[in-house]
Amino acid sequence: MCRMGIFGNSIQARVAGKGLKYLWNKSKPFTLAVVVVVGAVNVAYYVKRYQRRKKWNSVGQDIVVLHMFPRGRFCPNLSPFVVKLETYLRMAEIPYQVDFEEPLGPKGKSPWISLNGEEIGDSQLIMEMLGPKYGKDFSSHLSTEQLAIARAMRIMIEDHFLWSLAVWRFDIDAGQAFLNSIEAPYILRFVIALFRRRIVSASRVQGMGRHNHEEVVEMGRKDLKALSLCLGTKPFLTGDKPAEVDCALFGFLAQVMWNSAGSPYLQMLESECTNLQAYCHRIKERFWPDWGQCLNPPQSEIVQ
Ligand SMILES: N[C@@H](CCC(=O)N[C@@H](CS)C(=O)NCC(=O)O)C(=O)O
Structure with missing residues (x-):
């Protein structure tokens, strides 16, 4: 399902609206059934989303939750950006946990992190935010x-x-x-x-x-x-x-x-x-x- 939920943006909403109007004119009971099913799917999606966030927010203050695609057979991840960020967390000795349930984050890409209730995307921006926060700078000696x-x-x-x-x-x-x-x-x-x-x-x-x-x-x-x-x-x-x-x-x-x-x-x-x-x-x-x-x-x- 789309991460924004079904009918989560205005173009989708307009197309859905037209589709529903068409269906309503053809068959009212069928249209009502579609609305109920779509509504239930949407509610289930948001409940699940809420529960996951509740779980991630309870890992502890300043503990990073790193969201990623599933592990690989020969390398911890098939995404270079995930391996980059996870290597950085290890290098900086920042405590973290991994999550595979929601690999795509606020920018629709993996990896992303949740930290103290905040959701941040992009491996580079995340590293540039974490460095000062945890007092880690591995490049300060460079010209x-x-x-x-x-x-x-x-x-x-x-x-x-x-x-x-x-x-x-x-x-x-x-x-x-x-x-x-x-x-x-x-x-x-x-x-x-x-x-x-x-x-x-x-x-x-x-x-x-x-x-x-x-x-x-x-x-x-x-x-x-x-x-x-x-x-x-x-x-x-x-x-x-x-x-x-x-x-x-x-x-x-x-x-x-x-x-x-x-x-x-x-x-x-x-x-x-x-x-x-x-x-x-x-x-x-x-x-x-x-x-x-x-x-x-x-x-x-x-x-x-
Ligand atoms: N600039 C981003 C790039 C992340 C990226 O491109 N991730 C890919 C996996 S390697 C992805 O999530 N692709 C999913 C998609 O585009 O739908 C970063 O540094 O995190």
């Missing part, structure tokens, strides 16, 4: 030039490589590696098939989806190469210490490492860009000692 490079790398990965990865995931690979990376019942597989079509058409609107597959892959490879060169032999992007930018980079590289079997990007990490592979393992070992437990199904031994 303005380092900060500028970190931002450029993050945007390259989150706003450009994202599309090369999305086109590979949902178009070139037709969702195969994606579906293999998640325990999905058949109904969810159907939803994912619809989601896949949406992403492919979004990639055309964005522009990446208009290139041929070779061009898309080459663009993604160039991004990874640039990131690999920028990382060089440093343990983390900006030096010896991990910073916020590493969470974002890890979120994406983790998708390549663990959720993109057979991709040209994974091949690259295993050949030309082994420093990115080592970087992934470094961050995983440091912030995800319970990695196996965060998979679905949980794994007791270390999954590479």
Whole structure:
């Protein structure tokens, strides 16, 4: 159901109004039955929504509830932005709980958080809000030039490589590696098939989806190469210490490492860009000692 509830916005309300008028002229009892059923569904939706919020608000003061899609089989999440934010919560040692019941938040995207009754969307905005609130700044020692490079790398990965990865995931690979990376019942597989079509058409609107597959892959490879060169032999992007930018980079590289079997990007990490592979393992070992437990199904031994 639409997150705003049935007839939750004015266009929908107008279309519904016209539809009801038409039905009313055709058959009054049938129209009344439709109104009762739709009303009941709406009430049930809002009751459930209210109950969930009551539960999230009772987790405790200053404890973050992180809302996300279901866990993956090889990586804690198939959304790079979820892995980014969860890695950050771990790095900043901010107490949090996870929720899978409502993965899409106030901006219609995942991840989002609830904190002390407030609902906040967007991984980056959330991190920028949590840092000062919990007194965590992992970039305070960086020069303005380092900060500028970190931002450029993050945007390259989150706003450009994202599309090369999305086109590979949902178009070139037709969702195969994606579906293999998640325990999905058949109904969810159907939803994912619809989601896949949406992403492919979004990639055309964005522009990446208009290139041929070779061009898309080459663009993604160039991004990874640039990131690999920028990382060089440093343990983390900006030096010896991990910073916020590493969470974002890890979120994406983790998708390549663990959720993109057979991709040209994974091949690259295993050949030309082994420093990115080592970087992934470094961050995983440091912030995800319970990695196996965060998979679905949980794994007791270390999954590479
Ligand atoms: N800028 C957002 C991007 C989040 C995002 O694009 N999430 C995707 C999953 S990777 C999503 O929720 N997609 C669902 C949709 O678009 O309906 C952030 O940093 O949180």
